[in-house]
Amino acid sequence: xxxxxxxxxxxxxxxxxxxxxxxxxxxxxxxxxxxxxxxxxxxxxxxxxxxxxxxxxxxxxxxxxxxxxxxxxxxxxxxxxxxxxxxxxxxxxxxxxxxxxxxxxxxxxxxxxxxxxxxxxxxxxxxxxxxxxxxxxxxxxxxxxxxxxxxxxxxxxxxxxxxxxxxxxxxxxxxxxxxxxxxxxxxxxxxxxxxxxxxxxxxxxxxxxxxxxxxxxxxxxxxxxxxxxxxxxx
Numbered sequence: 001x002x003x004x005x006x007x008x009x010x011x012x013x014x015x016x017x018x019x020x021x022x023x024x025x026x027x028x029x030x031x032x033x034x035x036x037x038x039x040x041x042x043x044x045x046x047x048x049x050x051x052x053x054x055x056x057x058x059x060x061x062x063x064x065x066x067x068x069x070x071x072x073x074x075x076x077x078x079x080x081x082x083x084x085x086x087x088x089x090x091x092x093x094x095x096x097x098x099x100x101x102x103x104x105x106x107x108x109x110x111x112x113x114x115x116x117x118x119x120x121x122x123x124x125x126x127x128x129x130x131x132x133x134x135x136x137x138x139x140x141x142x143x144x145x146x147x148x149x150x151x152x153x154x155x156x157x158x159x160x161x162x163x164x165x166x167x168x169x170x171x172x173x174x175x176x177x178x179x180x181x182x183x184x185x186x187x188x189x190x191x192x193x194x195x196x197x198x199x200x201x202x203x204x205x206x207x208x209x210x211x212x213x214x215x216x217x218x219x220x221x222x223x224x225x226x227x228x229x230x231x232x233x234x
Contacts (some may be wrong), residue, residue, distance in 0.1 A: 005082040006043070009050075012089030013042030019093045021100040025109035039053060043085070050085045090217060106148055120212055121145045132164060132215035136207050140165050142215050146201050155206045158194070173224075 017027050017038055027035055057064055103126075110122045124131045124145040133141045143161040166176040183195045192198060 005076070005078055006047075007049040008082040009043035009085040009089075010039055011043075012086040013044075014039035014125050015086070015089045016042055016046070017096070018224075021097050021105040022108070025106055026113050029113060046085050046089055047082065050081050050088060053088075054081050054084075083091055103148065110148075117206065117209070117212055119157050120214070122148060130215040130217075131159070132211075132213050133159070133204055133209050134167065134203070134211045136210050137208070138167050140167060141202060141204065143179075143202070156203050157206060158203050160199050161200060161202050173220075 002221060009146055014035070016023065017035065018024050027038070030038070079128060086158070107126055109120050114122065119121055121132055123129050126149040127194050132141055132145060133143075141161055142161065142163040143159040146158040146160050161177075161179045163179065164177045165173060183198065183200075184194050184200060187195070
């Protein structure tokens with residue numbers, strides 16, 4: 001087989017890896033050499049499947065193989081099978097994506113290859129857990145991750161804040177803003193019908209985050225029994 005024909009299954013394997021929802025997000029964090037190697041393996045499997053399909057069609061409908069061979073634009077052995085591998089890769093990927101839930105695909109990818117912060121973000125987004133972010137400026141934000149970005153593709157995260165404050169000289173958490181009561185007041189007086197209309201989302205830069213952790217208000221109150229139950233709203 002001419003080596004230039006192997007370009008078709010190689011591109012086909014690459015297409016599957018970067019377009020198929022269940023695989024693409026894992027590829028984002030791999031080095032280019034690793035992606036190329038994975039593409040080669042995927043291409044080999046793809047080409048093998050195409051040869052098996054060609055053999056089956058040749059047994060069942062030999063006239064079809066003969067007809068296609070006579071009408072190929074390039075009269076070269078194996079051209080039809082190798083070029084079909086690229087077509088098959090595109091068709092398989094796009095059809096399969098119709099049956100894949102994108103959010104679940106991202107969630108599964110994060111479980112397999114996500115770092116600690118990405119796993120926290122996934123838990124907040126999918127299970128509505130509050131997260132506490134302490135920035136390098138000392139500012140503290142507590143809220144829910146508003147959206148789960150494509151893994152490993154951005155240096156920013158967007159949250160819906162519930163509380164915010166700062167850490168004083170003793171590293172104690174001091175609340176300054178209580179967003180939940182503000183959300184409730186707007187909804188109660190009919191100014192808005194949904195919190196998202198207030199456009200209070202915050203965008204945090206990942207490399208400015210010192211620490212991130214789960215936040216539980218009940219546990220916080222037990223550790224800080226003398227703190228006021230309701231932080232001052234501004």
